[in-house]
Amino acid sequence: VYNWWMLLAIVGWTIIAFKFIMKVHAVRRTWDRTVLKIPLIGDLVTKVAVARFARTLGTLITSGVPILQALKITKETISNEIIQDAVDKVHDSIKEGDTIAAPLDETKVFPAMVVNMIDVGEETGNLDAMLMKVADIYDAEVEAAVEAMLTLLEPAIIVFLGGLIGFIVVSLYLPIFTLGDQISGM
Template sequence: MAKFAYKALNKDGKEIFGVMEAETQALAINDVRTLGLYPTMVRPASKSDEKRARKEKGGISEFYIGGLKSKQIMLMTRQLATLIDAGLPLLRSLNVLIHQQKPCKLKDVLREIASDIQSGSTFAEALAKHPKGFDRLYVNMVRAGEVGGMLETVLNRLAVFMERRQALKRKVRGALIYPIAVIVIATGIVSFLLVKVVPVFADVFADFGGTLPAPTRFLMSAGDFMVYRWWLLLVIMTTFVDIIKISSKSAKVNSIRDRVVLKVPLVGDLIIKVSVARFARTLGTLITSGVPILQALKITKETIGNEVIQNAVQKVHDSIKEGDTIAAPLDESKVFPAMVVNMIDVGEETGNLDAMLMKVADIYDAEVEAAVEAMLALLEPAIIIILGGIIGFIVVSLYLPIFSLGDVVSNGG
């Protein structure tokens, strides 16, 4: 396919220069017009034209920091659905979004997607070239929408799916701000006491002589460690992180960890609820959008982070492949709650599996929110008690020797 250089005017009258691929010059002129531009010159591109086009695309005005953000993709999906629903062609809609975007990674990605579509690729094929921004769930739903002729409907469903997922993340992060702030401030206070206050008391006690109580000796040792051997903390923390990273690459370690986590009180229950909500929302959205059930289950399995639950979903996939139901292997897994299994069973019998899955997702999204709030309600007093105990220990350890100073002074006299 030949390359053509073009000059064109945008809606503001500004001249745009670029290079595009097309079979003929007439088709290149038509493609420029589909971008919402008015071509003033179209000719075969030379190497200098391609170099100029790359320079203008990535100049100083296009400088940015950072990659693709999920919030940007969510907003772009909603806007694209609105534009297509209003009757604009896909390529024109993409170019409208490109012109609206400030310099960022998403703008470059949209340019590449628009260029691929101009070259004859489908929207799904163009998205698949950017897996960091558009996962398999996104690409397969778009592919199903293109095949079924309901791309705007699928994009709206994707936007709703991403908005709900983003909303849950925001709630969890917002709820964690207070306990994290308390931990950081308290850690700073304890460090200050150990580095600045404890050494002063240590010098005073040393001048008076005598044997210090065991808690005070321990506190002095901790203070000396923080002053003279603080770097060992960095070594220990770095080593611990490296061990976790290395062990996480082992399938056996991950399997054991995932099984143990599910048995931890409160935490295991929360992970199951999150996984059920994600399983139901993802599978329901994919089935509603026309993605084949086996392919939908494979994609859904990848969105779940726990291997135990992934294995349960894999058994569902194998069961359907052999002509059986979804509910039976879910019940055998003993991971999914009985209510979820029964609701899915009813959905299969009535032919409304997708609608039932979405109801399950709504129920468990609310369950997750309630569970997170309950955990944080327990976490806050627990943090206060633990930190109060640490600071209380420091204060008591510093004051214990003072009670015996009188004896030391009188004996010295």
């Protein structure tokens, strides 16, 4: 490749443009919504967000931080705007005197098991302990999902690298073979 620097510049500018585009609120929301709908990736992103939400909120409640302030802090730890909106709805609902579980269920972002466990935690007065259990469960699920993805990705990487090496070998030997044909044709 003669103009390798141009290829490098195009890749660099594409990355920079993507970062700037992602700062636009509407684009970011659309991107986050799309990511949540991707079959394997969306499930993993949701599990990571739920684990982070539960761990952070549980830790803050255990430390004695008021629930509304804890929800504001927890919202800032979540990178997906769709899930942040769900936490915002919970915050607004609690401000009006509702429970945590009801608005979580309405958002349809959090899995039913999480909503049920939080509901039980609220009813028994052990919300912080229940949030920590949710975080532990989802941390384990995230770890298992990542291991499964890596297990599936390994053969794909091997096939890709094999194809790349095969392409390089063919591109190196093809000129030699054509040169041999030209010499024998003389």
